[in-house]
Amino acid sequence: MLGILRNQTYSRLFTAQVIALLGTGLMTVALGLLAYELAGADAGAVLGTALAIKMIAYVGVAPVAQALSDNLPRRALLVSLDVFRAAVALSLPFITEVWQIYVLIFLLQVASASFTPTFQAVIPDILPDEEEYTRALSLSRLAYDLENLISPMLAAALLTVISFHYLFAGTVAGFLVSAVLILSITLPAATAKTRRSFAERTTRGMRIYLATPRLRGLLAISLAVAAAGAMVIVNTVVIVQARFGLSEVEVAWAFAAFGSGSMVAALALPQLLDRLADRPVMIAGAVILTVGTALGAAVNSYAALLPLWLVIGIGYSAAQTPSGRLLRRSAQSEDRPAIFAAQFALSHACWLVSYPLAGQLGARIGLEATFLVMAAIAAVAIVLAVKFWPAEEPADIPHEHPELAPDHPHLREHRTGGKHRHAYVIDDLHPRWPSAA
Structure with missing residues (x-):
């Protein structure tokens, strides 16, 4: 897995990700403690x-x-967004009212909503080989996991000598170091794109995503992940x-x-x-999440909570990590940023439902009942994933284009004037998924 770090461009991007995540992890702990202080x-309702x-x-x-950002230089965009996030994070230690938490979190995440899909879409261009990209995805997931492990440990050590307010300084430092590392490399130029209207560019990723069966299954799994993960966070x-x-x-x-x-x-x-x-691995991870969340209703001690959070963490990673592979093979290279942005938005729509639900239900009906409600949501999501995502998914799908002239370049490329087969993705020539598939 670590062999891909020999690629200098990827290794610096990965280092930037790790350092920024470490700072963000400190912010997660500090934000929860700040909510409890206020x-x-x-605090669960406020944090939710x-x-x-x-x-x-x-x-x-x-x-x-x-x-x-379609036509903006990638490196300049990523660096600018890192600097902006650092500036916003610098204000977090001075919060004295709950509403201030809400305002600054919104500003911080507007920048992250621009940064993360762009960052994710760059990686397949740096590592075009699928095996290397798979390793990069696991390494990226490992970075998130190490953040979940190391950030709380570092926070625990720091909290013995400083107030939690000072943990926000680690967030600022993480974003600034990330910006410096990204500035030190040259990123591949984005693939030339067909000229489209702004409205079409905005909705294209969503249309490709929702027209692809495996990605509809991914969305259902994202709901299961969010339902269980919200209880933890x-x-x-x-x-x-x-x-x-x-x-x-x-x-x-x-x-x-949980991070372990x-x-x-x-x-x-x-x-x-x-x-x-990918399908059986991701569905198995979602099942582990669901069962673990249901068992949370019976937890009555800290000693029981720790191993349960460990198990839920295993399911959390197994259900999510392969998602980049699905996205990579579900779009042409020029549509990759759009489809990563669609996954970013749709998966977080699941969290948008789950976060306030976990917080408000926990405050109103008690934690035991809330565990069961969130586990039920995750179970329904698994059923939907199995339904949407076919178990048999051939690499090449036979189809035809009756609307194209026999001498169309696409048909000439595949040396046929009728039915042919190739790796199928939704694009201008293939606007719908073949019904026979």
């Missing part, structure tokens, strides 16, 4: 609302930002501090347990995906 036992605002920014901004601080009466340090260690499980799965996935298709 709202006490209602803050994270819902984050998701609104993601869902509403990502496709528009991708369309606006929103209610860990409430479970540990309000229910068990423990300290900020124990909150950090609970997040570390995710890291275990990320390390195992490259070899697993060499032998198994």
